[in-house]
Amino acid sequence: MTSLRKLGESYSFIIPSLIFTVVLGIYPILWAIRYMFYSYPGYGEEVFIGFGNFAALMRDEAYWNSVVNTAIYASGKIIITIPLSLVLAVILNKGLKGKNFLRAIYFMPTVLSTAVISIVFFNIFNSYNGIINQFLMKYHIVSKGIDWLGPDMAMFTSIIVAIWGAIGNYMLLFLAGLQSIPDDVYESASLDGANARQKFVYITVPMLGPVLQMIIMLAITISLKGYESIMVLTEGGPIGRTEVMYLYVYRMFFPISSSSTMIQQIGYGSAVGFMSAVIVGLITIGYFWISKRLNRIF
Amino acid sequence: MFNKMNKTSMLTVSTILALTLSACSSGGGNTTNSPKGTNETSPQSTNAAVNEGTSDAPKVKLNYWTEDRHDLAYIQEVVQRFNETNKNNIEVEVKGLSENYNQSVDIAFSSKQAPDIIRTTPSNFIPFVKKGYLEPLNGYMNAEMDAKFGGALIDKSNMMDGQIYSLPNYGYSSRLIYNVDLFEKAGIAAPPQTLDEMIETAKKLTEAGKDTGAYGFAINFKGADNSFEKAPRSIAELSGIGGYGYDFKTGKYDFSGFADIMTAFKQMKDDGSMLPGVEAMDIDPLRAQFAEGKIGMYLSISAETNVYLEQFPAKINWAAALPPTIDGEIKGVAGYWKTGPWLSISSQTKHKEEAWQFLDYMYSDEVLQKYYEGGYGLSLLPDIIAKSKTPEVPGIEGFLPTENDGIWPISPKVTVDGTDFSNLFIKYTISGGDLDKMIEDVNARYNVALDKARASGDVTTEAMPDFDAKSMQGMLTK
Numbered sequence: 001m002t003s004l005r006k007l008g009e010s011y012s013f014i015i016p017s018l019i020f021t022v023v024l025g026i027y028p029i030l031w032a033i034r035y036m037f038y039s040y041p042g043y044g045e046e047v048f049i050g051f052g053n054f055a056a057l058m059r060d061e062a063y064w065n066s067v068v069n070t071a072i073y074a075s076g077k078i079i080i081t082i083p084l085s086l087v088l089a090v091i092l093n094k095g096l097k098g099k100n101f102l103r104a105i106y107f108m109p110t111v112l113s114t115a116v117i118s119i120v121f122f123n124i125f126n127s128y129n130g131i132i133n134q135f136l137m138k139y140h141i142v143s144k145g146i147d148w149l150g151p152d153m154a155m156f157t158s159i160i161v162a163i164w165g166a167i168g169n170y171m172l173l174f175l176a177g178l179q180s181i182p183d184d185v186y187e188s189a190s191l192d193g194a195n196a197r198q199k200f201v202y203i204t205v206p207m208l209g210p211v212l213q214m215i216i217m218l219a220i221t222i223s224l225k226g227y228e229s230i231m232v233l234t235e236g237g238p239i240g241r242t243e244v245m246y247l248y249v250y251r252m253f254f255p256i257s258s259s260s261t262m263i264q265q266i267g268y269g270s271a272v273g274f275m276s277a278v279i280v281g282l283i284t285i286g287y288f289w290i291s292k293r294l295n296r297i298f
Numbered sequence: 299m300f301n302k303m304n305k306t307s308m309l310t311v312s313t314i315l316a317l318t319l320s321a322c323s324s325g326g327g328n329t330t331n332s333p334k335g336t337n338e339t340s341p342q343s344t345n346a347a348v349n350e351g352t353s354d355a356p357k358v359k360l361n362y363w364t365e366d367r368h369d370l371a372y373i374q375e376v377v378q379r380f381n382e383t384n385k386n387n388i389e390v391e392v393k394g395l396s397e398n399y400n401q402s403v404d405i406a407f408s409s410k411q412a413p414d415i416i417r418t419t420p421s422n423f424i425p426f427v428k429k430g431y432l433e434p435l436n437g438y439m440n441a442e443m444d445a446k447f448g449g450a451l452i453d454k455s456n457m458m459d460g461q462i463y464s465l466p467n468y469g470y471s472s473r474l475i476y477n478v479d480l481f482e483k484a485g486i487a488a489p490p491q492t493l494d495e496m497i498e499t500a501k502k503l504t505e506a507g508k509d510t511g512a513y514g515f516a517i518n519f520k521g522a523d524n525s526f527e528k529a530p531r532s533i534a535e536l537s538g539i540g541g542y543g544y545d546f547k548t549g550k551y552d553f554s555g556f557a558d559i560m561t562a563f564k565q566m567k568d569d570g571s572m573l574p575g576v577e578a579m580d581i582d583p584l585r586a587q588f589a590e591g592k593i594g595m596y597l598s599i600s601a602e603t604n605v606y607l608e609q610f611p612a613k614i615n616w617a618a619a620l621p622p623t624i625d626g627e628i629k630g631v632a633g634y635w636k637t638g639p640w641l642s643i644s645s646q647t648k649h650k651e652e653a654w655q656f657l658d659y660m661y662s663d664e665v666l667q668k669y670y671e672g673g674y675g676l677s678l679l680p681d682i683i684a685k686s687k688t689p690e691v692p693g694i695e696g697f698l699p700t701e702n703d704g705i706w707p708i709s710p711k712v713t714v715d716g717t718d719f720s721n722l723f724i725k726y727t728i729s730g731g732d733l734d735k736m737i738e739d740v741n742a743r744y745n746v747a748l749d750k751a752r753a754s755g756d757v758t759t760e761a762m763p764d765f766d767a768k769s770m771q772g773m774l775t776k
Contacts, residue, residue: 039713039754041425041713042425042429043425043428043429044429044756045754047754056715059715059716060715060716062716062717126575126578126579126583127574127578128575128579128583128587129587144574145574145575147574147575147577149577149578150577150578151577151729154577154578234578235520237519237520237577237578238520238577238724238728239721239724239729240725254398254401263711263712263713265713
C-alpha cells in the first residue's frame with residue numbers, strides 16, 4: 001500500500017511534464033510529419049501529394065543556399081566561441097581582482113533577449129549612422145563607412161553578434177569544468193617544473209575533455225538551429241546572404257512580411273523542417289562518432 | 299507530520315495542475331462560461347435585452363480585435379460612444395493586437411474563443427474566408443448600404459463567390475516622397491515623372507547633398523516584399539502594368555514590364571545615388587534618415603504623414619507627388635495599398651445581430667468621415683470624401699486621391715518554387731545579373747504555379763481580355 005502511494009506520488013510529479021512533452025513536443029512533431037505529405041496553406045483542402053514536397057525541396061535553391069549559410073554561420077561561431085570562452089574561463093578561474101564582476105559581465109548577454117541584443121547591434125553596425133562607422137570615420141581609419149550589413153559583410157557581422165551572445169554561456173560551463181580539476185594535479189606539475197602553457201595544454205585541456213565534448217555538442221546543435229538573432233538583424237538578407245535553415249522554416253509557417261504575395265505553406269514547411277532536423281541530427285551523430293573514436297585514441 | 303502534510307499538499311497541487319492543463323487543452327469548451335470569453339451571455343438573454351431595450355438586462359458583450367495601431371485611439375473613442383449611446387445594451391471591447399495578429403485569430407477560432415468583430419486585411423481576407431471565420435454580410439445589408447458600398451466592393455478583397463464578407467473604409471495612396479529643401483538646393487523644380495528623370499534627379503540630389511551626407515534616393519530593401527510593394531509596384535501600376543506581375547488581360551504572369559523599372563533602380567545604385575546601407579535598411583530607419591534630411595526621395599504610402607508628425611518629426615520641408623512612370627505616360631492608376639476589407643463579423647459569434655448593429659454604426663457616415671478627416675487613412679468612398687473636410691494633417695495634400703489613383707483587382711496568390719519575384723528583383727538591383735534571363739525564369743515558375751493553382755481550384759481568376767488599366771482612373775474621386 002505504501003509502495004503504491006509512493007508510486008502515485010512519483011507519477012504525480014511526472015504527469016505535468018509528461019503532459020507538456022506530449023502536448024507541446026510529441027503531438028506537434030506527429031502533426032508536422034503528417035503534413036509533410038500534403039499541400040496545405042493552412043486553410044481549405046489538404047491535398048495529399050506523397051513526396052511532392054520533398055521533390056520541390058530538392059529543387060529549392062533558396063533552401064540549399066540557407067543550408068550552406070547555416071554551415072558558415074555555425075562553423076564561424078563555434079570555431080571562435082569555444083576557444084575564446086575557454087581562454088576567458090581559464091583567466092577568470094584565477095584569483096583575479098573583481099573576477100566575479102567580470103564573470104557577470106561576460107555572462108550578461110546570455111540573460112538578455114536575443115531580439116534586444118540584435119536591435120542594439122543593428123544600431124551599432126548599420127552603415128548610415130552606426131556607432132562603429134562613425135567612430136572609424138571620425139578617427140580617419142576609413143574614409144567611407146563600411147557596409148557591415150551589406151551583402152559582403154552581413155554574415156561576418158551576424159557571426160560577431162552570435163559570438164558575443166554565446167561566449168558567456170560556454171565560459172560558465174568551462175568554469176564549472178575547471179573547478180572540478182583537483183589542485184593537486186597542478187601542484188605536482190609545478191613540482192615537475194611545468195610552465196603555465198604546459199599546464200594548460202597537458203592538464204587543463206585533457207581534463208576538460210568530457211565538458212568540452214558536451215559544450216561542442218551543445219554549440220553545434222544550438223548554432224545550427226539558431227535564427228532569432230539573424231531574423232532581427234538582417235531578416236536573412238541582403239539577398240539571402242544570411243538566410244539560415246531555421247529562419248527559412250519559420251518563414252514557411254509564419255510569413256514575416258504582410259505582403260499580399262506571401263502564402264503560408266504548412267505542408268512544404270513541415271517537409272523543410274523535417275529535412276533541417278535530419279541535417280542537424282546527422283551532423284550531431286557524426287560529431288558523436290568522431291568524438292567516441294577520439295576518446296579511444298586518446 | 300510536516301513531511302506527510304507536505305507530500306499530501308504537493309500531491310494535491312500536482313493533481314490540480316494536471317487537471318487544469320487538461321481542461322485548458324480541451325478546445326471544445328463552452329465559451330459562454332469563460333470569464334474572458336467572447337460570448338459572456340447566453341443568446342436567450344441577449345434577445346431579451348434587445349427586445350426589451352432595458353438597461354437592467356445583462357449586457358451583450360462583443361469583442362473587437364484589430365491589428366491597427368495608428369487609429370486605435372480614435373477607434374476606442376468611437377466604440378466608447380457606441381457603448382454609451384446604443385439602446386440595445388451592447389458593449390463592445392476593443393483589443394489591439396499588433397504582433398502575430400493572424401496567428402492569434404487562428405488560435406482564438408480553434409479554441410472557440412474567437413472575437414465577434416474582426417479587422418480583416420488584404421493579406422488575411424482570403425485565408426479567413428476559406429477557413430470559414432467570416433460571416434457573409436449580404437443578408438444584413440439594406441438598399442442604402444448597397445448603394446453606399448456597392449461600387450467600392452472588390453472581388454477577393456471584400457467578396458468571395460458573390461458573398462460580401464467585409465465592407466471597405468480606407469487605404470493608403472502610393473507616392474514619391476521628396477525633400478523639398480534638397481530639391482531647391484539642387485536646383486530641381488519638380489519631382490521626376492519618368493524613370494530617366496528619376497535617375498538624373500537622384501544623381502543631382504546626391505551631388506547637392508555631399509556636404510551634409512545626403513543621398514538622392516533610398517529604399518528599404520530589408521523587407522523585400524514591403525519595399526517592392528511600396529516602390530517598383532507603384533511605378534508599374536501607374537504605368538499600366540500589374541504590380542505583382544500578373545497580367546489581367548492574358549490571365550498569365552508576365553514580369554517583363556519590370557525590366558525598365560529594375561534597370562533604373564540598379565542604375566541609381568550603381569551611380570552611388572542610393573543611401574549607403576539600403577540593402578539592410580528597414581522602413582523606420584529610412585524614415586528617420588529622411589526626417590533628418592539625409593534622403594532626397596523615396597517611394598512609400600500616405601501613412602507617412604503621421605510618421606513625420608509624431609514618430610520622426612521632420613526637420614525638413616517635404617512633399618509628396620505621384621510616382622514616376624516608365625516613360626512619363628500614365629497608362630493606369632497608382633494602386634492604393636492595404637485596401638479592401640475593414641471590419642467583419644465572426645462566423646462563430648452568437649450575437650450576429652448585435653455585431654451587425656455595431657458594424658452599421660462603424661460604417662456610418664459620421665464615423666467614416668471623422669476617420670478620413672482625422673487623417674487615419676484615405677477613404678475609399680468618393681461620397682465620404684466629398685462630404686468631408688480635408689484632413690488637417692501636415693503634408694496630406696500630396697497624398698489626397700486624384701483621378702490617377704485607384705484600386706487594382708486582386709492578383710492571384712500562388713505558391714511558387716524557388717525565389718519569389720520581389721527577392722529576385724532586389725537581388726538584381728544589389729548584385730546585378732542577366733535580367734532578361736531572370737524574368738524568363740520567374741515567368742515560367744509563376745505560370746507553372748498558376749496553372750497548378752487553377753487546376754486545384756485554389757485560383758479562379760480568369761483572363762480578362764477587355765481589361766484596361768486606364769479605365770480605373772477616377773474611381774476614387776467624384
